[in-house]
Structures are given as C-alpha cells and as structure tokens.
Amino acid sequence: xxxxxxxxxxxxxxxxxxxxxxxxxxxxxxxxxxxxxxxxxxxxxxxxxxxxxxxxxxxxxxxxxxxxxxxxxxxxxxxxxxxxxxxxxxxxxxxxxxxxxxxxxxxxxxxxxx
Amino acid sequence: xxxxxxxxxxxxxxxxxxxxxxxxxxxxxxxxxxxxxxxxxxxxxxxxxxxxxxxxxxxxxxxxxxxxxxxxxxxxxxxxxxxxxxxxxxxxxxxxxxxxxxxxxxxxxxxxxx
Numbered sequence: 493x494x495x496x497x498x499x500x501x502x503x504x505x506x507x508x509x510x511x512x513x514x515x516x517x518x519x520x521x522x523x524x525x526x527x528x529x530x531x532x533x534x535x536x537x538x539x540x541x542x543x544x545x546x547x548x549x550x551x552x553x554x555x556x557x558x559x560x561x562x563x564x565x566x567x568x569x570x571x572x573x574x575x576x577x578x579x580x581x582x583x584x585x586x587x588x589x590x591x592x593x594x595x596x597x598x599x600x601x602x603x604x605x606x
Numbered sequence: 607x608x609x610x611x612x613x614x615x616x617x618x619x620x621x622x623x624x625x626x627x628x629x630x631x632x633x634x635x636x637x638x639x640x641x642x643x644x645x646x647x648x649x650x651x652x653x654x655x656x657x658x659x660x661x662x663x664x665x666x667x668x669x670x671x672x673x674x675x676x677x678x679x680x681x682x683x684x685x686x687x688x689x690x691x692x693x694x695x696x697x698x699x700x701x702x703x704x705x706x707x708x709x710x711x712x713x714x715x716x717x718x719x720x
Contacts, residue, residue, distance in 0.1 A: 526708065535610070535696055535711030536649070581649065585707075592637060592700070593662055594709060598648035 495519045496584050498597035507606050511569040515582030515597055518563065522584040526594065527556060527567050530579045539580075540567070572604045608633065610712035612697050618718045624685040627715045631678050631699030638680040639709060640672060643694040652695075655680055684717075692719045 497516045505511045513527075523544040528536035542549040542556045542565070549556050555568045569576055579601045583594040611630040619625050631638050640652040651664035655674035672682040678699075684691055694716050698709035 528711075533713070535612075535698075535713045538708045538710065541708065583649075592656075592702075592707065593639065593651045593654055593664070594649075595651070596641075596649040598646065 493518075494597075495522075496582055496595050496597040498580075498582055498600050500600050501598070502601040502603070504603045504605060505572045507574055507604055508571045511567075511572045511576065511602055511604070513567040513569075513580050513582075513600050513602065515565045515567075516563060517565075517584050519584070519586065519595070520563070521586040522595075523587055524585045525556070525558060525565050526583045526585075527554075528581045528583060528596075529576075530581060530599070536581055569602075572602075574604045574606050577602060577604045610697055610699050610710055612695075612712035612715050614715060615713065616716045616718075618720060619687050620720050621687055621689060623687050624683060625687060625717060626681055626683045627695055627697075627717075629680045629682075629697030629699075629712060631680070631697075632710055635699035635701055635710075636678055637700045637702065637707075638674055638678060639698045639700075640680070640682050641696045641698065642666075643696060643714070644692075649696065652682065687719045689719050692717060 526541040527539040530536040540554045558565045579599045581599045582597040613628045637656045639654040641649040643649045654662045658674045669685045674680045694714045696714045698711045700707040
C-alpha cells in the first residue's frame, strides 16, 4: 500500500521552461511534506518543504504547492536549468509522539534539455 | 560543519554472509534513520534511533537490525544476506527526530550481494 505516489517516473523539459513534478498521498495524517533531489552516487539532498497549514512555499526558483483536499502536492521549478536534472523524491511525515519517519514516493527523473 | 558520513561506500558480499554498515551523524543530531533504496521502490524506511533507543521500525524482516551508540553514531547489520538485499543503504540524521524536521542524508553504502 503506497501512501505517497509519484505517478510520473520521468519528465523531460526544455531549459528555461517550467518543470512541474507531482505527488499524491493517501494518509490524511501526513502534516509535513518535503522534496528531495538526488544525483547518481550521492545521497538525497533536501530541496524545499511545506507544512500542512500552508498551501504554498517558495524558495528561489522552487515553489511547492499543497492541495490538502485533493491530497496532492506539486513542485514547480522556474526556470529549469540543466543542473536540475536529477531524481526528485516527494516525502511526507506525520507528527507522532515518539517517532519520526519519512514516507517517500518512488521518484521522478527530471531531464532538462539544453 | 561535517555532513553525515557513511562507511563503507561500496561493498560486495555473497549470499548467507552478514554485513555491518556504519553511520556518523551531523554533530549535535540525536536522531539517526536508515533507509533502503532499490530500483523501482524508492526509499523505504528501515528504522529510527534516538538517544540509543529504537523508536520506530519499518516493515523489514528481523535479519535487519541496528543500534545507536552514546555518541549518536549508528550501525546497521544485515544477517544471512539474500540477493534481494542488494541496494543502496542510506543513513540520515536530524536534530530532534520529530515533527517538522528535515533529514540530512549521507551518500549511502552500496551493497551488492552475489
């Protein structure tokens, strides 16, 4: 039972255009969401996060949108750059006393074409 | 400030052997988590330690175990290795290990089981 789903295994975008990566979740107890970026042979790197009390969070070229009613979040990268080519993981957590874990999606491989 | 350090980076074992992986968290971080990444499965939670206590465990067989030392360093052990244990094992640390916290990952230990 996959609680966090990234339905697009891959995405190709032209340099300078917008990249939109999508993520759906099923567990209504999730209240904190994160995006990680992963290059080959490296560990995932934190990119941006959003709390369930917000619907948008921006950090430079990266914006995350959260639609709680639809249990959907998306990551927008504008403008996309070749260095953004990586695998992007969506992750979620719930505030539970005495425990902490992230539930990850399977990732979306973004290719930004120069 | 030094990041999360995992050793060894690469190792090859044969079926039936056991393996121990090591993780040194960021200084001051008391929560250490372990994740397994396999192709097509994303990152799957193994367990989380906080102040030398295992607080949470994922859905993995008992062959997978871990521990945390008083200096927050952690080890994970896999006994009676199977071919399907071939994966990238990622360690992550966080300050509190609760709520809206960001995990910082190491580069991982790539295990190949022959």
